Amino acid sequence: MWLRPTFTKRILFFLAADIVISLFTLYMAYALRFNFSIPVLFLDHFWRVATPLILFKTGCFFFFKIYFKSWRYFGLQDFRQLALAHVAAYALFALLFFTFSSWFNPMPRSAIIIDFFLSLIFLGALRISKRLFLESQGSQKRKKALIVGVSPRTPQIIKSGISGDIAYFPEAIVANDEKLEGTYVENVRVYSSEKLPQLLENSDIEAALIAEPPEPRELDRLVEMLNSFGIRDIKMVSLLSNRNEKLQDIAIEDLLARKPKDLDIETIRSFVEEKTVLVTGAGGSIGSEICRQVLNFGAKELIMVDNAEYNLYQISDQVDSTRSVPKLVSILDRKKLEKLFETYRPQIVIHAAAYKHVPLCELNVTEAVENNLSGVMNVIDLSIAYGVRKVVNISSDKAVRPTNVMGATKRIGELYAQNVDSGKTEIVSVRFGNVLGSSGSVVPKFKAQIESGGPVTVTHPDITRYFMLIPEACQLVLQAAAIARGGEIFILDMGEPVKIVDLAKKMIRLYGKEKEVEIVFTGLRPGEKLFEELLIDDAECKTRYESIYVAKSTDYPIEKLKRDIEKLFESGNKRDALRRIVPEYLRRESDRLGKPREEGAKPL
Structure with missing residues (x-):
């Protein structure tokens, strides 16, 4: 037990070692001065010189915290401190010598200079010895x-x-x-x-x-x-x-991340700061990050709305509770939702609540239509009724020439946002592609498959998708909302599309399992496209930010749209009813497999 190193033992060890080495170097300095034949007269006064010199030296070592340095990590900066401590110690000794020179003499002054360098070398060597030893042993x-x-x-x-x-x-x-x-x-x-x-x-x-x-x-x-x-x-x-x-x-996110170069932090801050912001779908991947962002940009109060208890608990546990209010409310419950608007009077509403998983929406068409359409209509109608300044509807690249229920409902949500009589409320939709790491996205799915030994399942060898980091996507959403005047559909520049099979190969390589994990193609799922598009027509597509585009507006008389949506809710064939509102909603296999883009189509 007594051999176990401690802070006190280390100090005592170096104190004893410094005293012994200092005596040795001073004697060596005398020997070198007199060519290894020291006169007895000078040796008689050796201890008169050694005692104060060593006291000054150890005292300065304490002052410069030399004894508190880690032996293992002694480096150049520590050696500099050791040199300064030597200078201070020998300067004090020189002052003492010139004050009481008669007591020290005879003393070889040049031996003190020699001792300065010998002491610095030997004491420095002692302190760096452990590091050199460990490095020589460890490098192999x-x-x-x-x-x-x-x-x-x-x-x-x-x-x-x-x-x-x-x-x-x-x-x-x-x-x-x-x-x-x-x-x-x-x-x-x-x-x-x-x-x-x-x-x-x-x-x-x-x-x-x-x-x-x-x-x-x-x-x-x-x-x-x-x-x-x-x-x-x-x-x-x-x-x-x-x-x-x-x-x-x-991480695969490091390789795929596309960080926009024109994020305008001040514009976002002036848009959000000191405002009351209501976010629906606050516990989701996009909604939770928007919650964090609006608080970071100085929102006065954040109303977080979600009907999933655990998701809402997670985000409420991560943000400032003094400026946020979690509310377990479904966007389909208009009365309870209206109570929130009446109580908190939000100035900005960001609608991120939706069913977004394509295969699930294909299997649960009625629920997807009800949630995605009733939800967006409730949020927009109540925002108008309670004088919300700006509403941001989070849309999707799947709303462009949709081949699935989810995309078709998102497209109808865009049409409603564009054509509703909004009064003084500015309503804007923001459309973007996949965000890296979101719930249900392909990246965590591939990760789990690789960790379990595979195979990694890809639906089609030619399928491509756009990707962006969640924080950057959410910042661009807020930036687009800040410049909106109402009625626009903004599109975020997602960079170049990525082949999903290439993504799978990269992830397998990153895990070092090329020989262990294979890729299996399972075929496109219902409603799935080979490629996603963000912009059909490049007319009117530029804004002052190169990462944000705006799509050409689509006129759809609002009363007719409301009637058509009502018929959709009542229809026994939801897919046909969706197609009557969104004629570009295609269900043919040839369309799903990806026909050539029409002239003028411009995926970003």
Whole structure:
């Protein structure tokens, strides 16, 4: 037990070691001064010199916190402190000597200068010895790693790798800046990114640590290159508040994320700040993130509406309870919903509640029609009745030439929002594609299939989808709403579509299970398209933000639309009734398999 290291034992160990080494270095300084033949007269006064010098030295070490430094992590900054402590100690001794020189003499003054350097070298060597030993032992046991990018994280990663805090030993660094070629960071050489293939081919690097994440496309290419050289262990590095690093596996979101370049934070803030905001579907993937965003942008009060108890509990537990009110209310219950409008008088309403899963809506047509249409009509009608300034209807890319019930109901919701007599209420719909990580999306599904050993099921080898991160999508929704004047359908630029089979292959590679997990094609599900579109006609499509487009409006006399919707509710054949309102709603197999886009079609 007495050998177990403690804080006090470490201080006592270094205190004793410093005294012994200091006596040794001072004696060596005397020996060097007198060519190893020290006169007896000078040795008689040795202890008069050694005693105050060592007291000053140990006292300055305490003052400069040298005894509180970790032996294992002693580094350059710590050595600098050690040098300053030496300077202070020897300066105090010099002051004492010149004050009481008769008591010290005879004393070889040059020996004190020699001792300064010997003491600094020997005491510094003692303190760095453990780190050097651990590094020499540990480098053979850890994976040789490539560090990608030079950033404030890079030196800390190298230190952690050398000290053994992480299971990787840094061998080289690659950086995009050609000016850094040939330089060193913490004694690790920097290579230009152009030399990466040559470096990987001629070295035995086993892992990669990404210190400076590039744009998603560049990151995707980097991962592909690393994989081609057999490197599967790839980590993203982030620094925690205590300056320690956190290593995370590359996520598919990192490769697919498309971060918009024209987010206007101030416009969003001025739109939301000090407003009362009501969000329906507040517990869903989109609704919950919108709740977080509106509070971040300074909403005065947030009314969170959802009929799913657990979902509502989750989001209410994550946000500021002093500015938010969770309400277990169904959007189909008009009376209870109206009570909320009457009580809280929201200025902004964001309607994110809907049944969105295509296969489930295909199997539950009546429920999908009732929820998605009665819900949006209730929210819009009550918003108009209670003078809400702005209503945002969350729509979907599946509303464009819909091939499924969900898309058709979303399209009718857009038509209602565009054509209703809104008075002073500005109503806007925002249409976008899939968001990464949302409930029921393909990414968590593939993840679960890979973790269970496969197979990964893809409906069709040619199926494509658009993807965006949830936070960025929700910020763009608020930004679009901020510039809306009423009646628009805004479309978020989702970047380039991604083939789902390629997505599955990337995820399998990220898990390092190419040989274990196979991909099985199961056929398109009812109502599923090969590709989704965001914009049919590019007329009137530009806004002042390149990430936000606006679609051409569609006239549909509101009284006729209400009658047609009422007939839809009463119809025994909901699909035919949907098609009467949305003629482009197609159900033929050839249409589902994806016929060529019509001229003028412009998916973003």
